[in-house]
Amino acid sequence: RSYCSRVALTQGLLFKQLFESESSTYTYLLADTETKEAILIDPVLETIDRDLKLIHELGLNLKVAVNTHCHADHITSTGLMKKRLVGLKSAISKLSGASADIHLSEGDKINFGKHYLTVRETPGHTDGCVTLVLGDQSMSFTGDALLIRGCGRTDFQQGCAKRLYESIHQKIFTLPDHCLVYPAHDYRGQTASTVGEERKFNPRLTKSVEEFVDIMNNLNLPKPKKIDISVPANLVCGVHEV
Amino acid sequence: RSYCSRVALTQGLLFKQLFESESSTYTYLLADTETKEAILIDPVLETIDRDLKLIHELGLNLKVAVNTHCHADHITSTGLMKKRLVGLKSAISKLSGASADIHLSEGDKINFGKHYLTVRETPGHTDGCVTLVLGDQSMSFTGDALLIRGCGRTDFQQGCAKRLYESIHQKIFTLPDHCLVYPAHDYRGQTASTVGEERKFNPRLTKSVEEFVDIMNNLNLPKPKKIDISVPANLVCGVHEV
Ligand SMILES: [Fe+2]
Ligand SMILES: [Fe+2]
Numbered sequence: 001r002s003y004c005s006r007v008a009l010t011q012g013l014l015f016k017q018l019f020e021s022e023s024s025t026y027t028y029l030l031a032d033t034e035t036k037e038a039i040l041i042d043p044v045l046e047t048i049d050r051d052l053k054l055i056h057e058l059g060l061n062l063k064v065a066v067n068t069h070c071h072a073d074h075i076t077s078t079g080l081m082k083k084r085l086v087g088l089k090s091a092i093s094k095l096s097g098a099s100a101d102i103h104l105s106e107g108d109k110i111n112f113g114k115h116y117l118t119v120r121e122t123p124g125h126t127d128g129c130v131t132l133v134l135g136d137q138s139m140s141f142t143g144d145a146l147l148i149r150g151c152g153r154t155d156f157q158q159g160c161a162k163r164l165y166e167s168i169h170q171k172i173f174t175l176p177d178h179c180l181v182y183p184a185h186d187y188r189g190q191t192a193s194t195v196g197e198e199r200k201f202n203p204r205l206t207k208s209v210e211e212f213v214d215i216m217n218n219l220n221l222p223k224p225k226k227i228d229i230s231v232p233a234n235l236v237c238g239v240h241e242v
Numbered sequence: 243r244s245y246c247s248r249v250a251l252t253q254g255l256l257f258k259q260l261f262e263s264e265s266s267t268y269t270y271l272l273a274d275t276e277t278k279e280a281i282l283i284d285p286v287l288e289t290i291d292r293d294l295k296l297i298h299e300l301g302l303n304l305k306v307a308v309n310t311h312c313h314a315d316h317i318t319s320t321g322l323m324k325k326r327l328v329g330l331k332s333a334i335s336k337l338s339g340a341s342a343d344i345h346l347s348e349g350d351k352i353n354f355g356k357h358y359l360t361v362r363e364t365p366g367h368t369d370g371c372v373t374l375v376l377g378d379q380s381m382s383f384t385g386d387a388l389l390i391r392g393c394g395r396t397d398f399q400q401g402c403a404k405r406l407y408e409s410i411h412q413k414i415f416t417l418p419d420h421c422l423v424y425p426a427h428d429y430r431g432q433t434a435s436t437v438g439e440e441r442k443f444n445p446r447l448t449k450s451v452e453e454f455v456d457i458m459n460n461l462n463l464p465k466p467k468k469i470d471i472s473v474p475a476n477l478v479c480g481v482h483e484v
Binding site: 050 | 262263300443
């Protein structure tokens with residue numbers, strides 16, 4: 001039953017999955033139910049008011065707003081959120097080349113109360129993509145590296161199909177089968193998967209590396225609509241003064 | 243911390259939340275990870291292929307496809323799904339007036355493996371609305387009765403604001419605060435709430451019954467686009483031969 005999804009068992013964890021429909025982006029809020037320390041993953045500019053209202057209602061103390069990579073399809077709200085929440089720090093990988101308060105590298109931990117996320121570098125969609133794994137390995141936030149039954153594209157922003165294949169196999173598929181997979185996007189109404197399911201059913205990643213590279217190099221996708229405004233903005237947390 | 247969401251702790255439960263973006267409907271798949279017996283809540287005609295593929299991949303034996311009520315905004319896939327899956331039974335409340343293999347009433351149980359859902363009648367949006375509660379009361383599927391920070395409208399299909407207010411207060415807000423709330427719809431990218439959160443933060447249900455009735459009677463919403471085709475179809479499981 002390794003491919004069966006199940007609800008995670010982490011005690012004392014508050015978890016909210018949120019969706020921004022224009023860019024089909026998932027934002028994730030995690031908090032320690034005791035200390036109220038919270039982190040936010042991949043928040044979107046358009047939904048900043050919804051997200052801040054929820055954080056406020058739940059009485060959370062948002063410590064870190066982290067991006068899994070420098071997004072090309074939407075503008076992050078981390079910069080604007082820093083202006084609205086005193087003490088909030090932005091975070092992104094060092095290899096993204098983007099400015100932020102915290103630059104993340106392989107093995108780094110982001111603490112919130114008794115919980116933490118560990119950084120796994122998973123380049124291939126971009127050089128600076130990371131996957132964030134909850135301390136007990138019950139949840140992974142895979143950004144645009146691994147999507148549900150799909151993966152991030154590799155045809156712009158330092159994309160490299162071979163690197164993405166290796167990242168997913170070496171850094172994500174080595175997690176426990178029951179580890180939940182929460183991607184940065186889904187376009188088909190799917191909300192979560194598991195490592196076991198993706199190892200078994202992902203139509204691209206179950207192929208050989210050669211076949212995968214071939215698939216990825218022949219997708220012929222249009223350029224993301226917002227890439228020319230999103231990438232420069234996201235290099236500075238979505239605002240021009242960080 | 244009663245208003246904090248948390249991930250449910252039910253062992254041996256497979257759970258998938260799925261979204262249909264045209265009608266903003268959530269479909270829920272639940273299964274026993276041992277026996278593979280599964281139930282599906284509020285499946286939508288447009289996403290039948292996605293849902294059947296997932297059920298097949300996960301090796302599930304879908305026993306019952308249940309609608310929380312006779313929907314006005316989309317056509318159910320239960321009728322068509324019965325033609326594709328041998329042995330599948332459709333279910334809806336007796337009070338809905340719709341035909342189905344199983345007619346549900348207050349207190350009825352829908353079993354799948356060692357798990358079950360209990361039926362709570364929660365009329366007000368329609369006469370036949372039910373809320374389905376997991377045996378351990380860790381999850382509730384509230385249909386169009388209680389939505390996240392909102393509720394179903396009461397201006398068509400036997401809608402009655404006072405009845406909806408009483409249903410939610412007597413049948414949903416009496417569940418444990420930590421009980422997760424999974425509605426049939428969300429229009430703002432929210433995926434789940436809890437009973438405790440809604441008791442505390444729902445902008446309509448925290449009002450008095452008089453204020454609630456006043457709010458609901460003055461929403462001035464347009465008629466659902468698909469009501470004239472959806473309701474007649476959903477009275478017969480979405481197909482004209484059940
Ligand atoms: Fe991306
Ligand atoms: Fe409805």
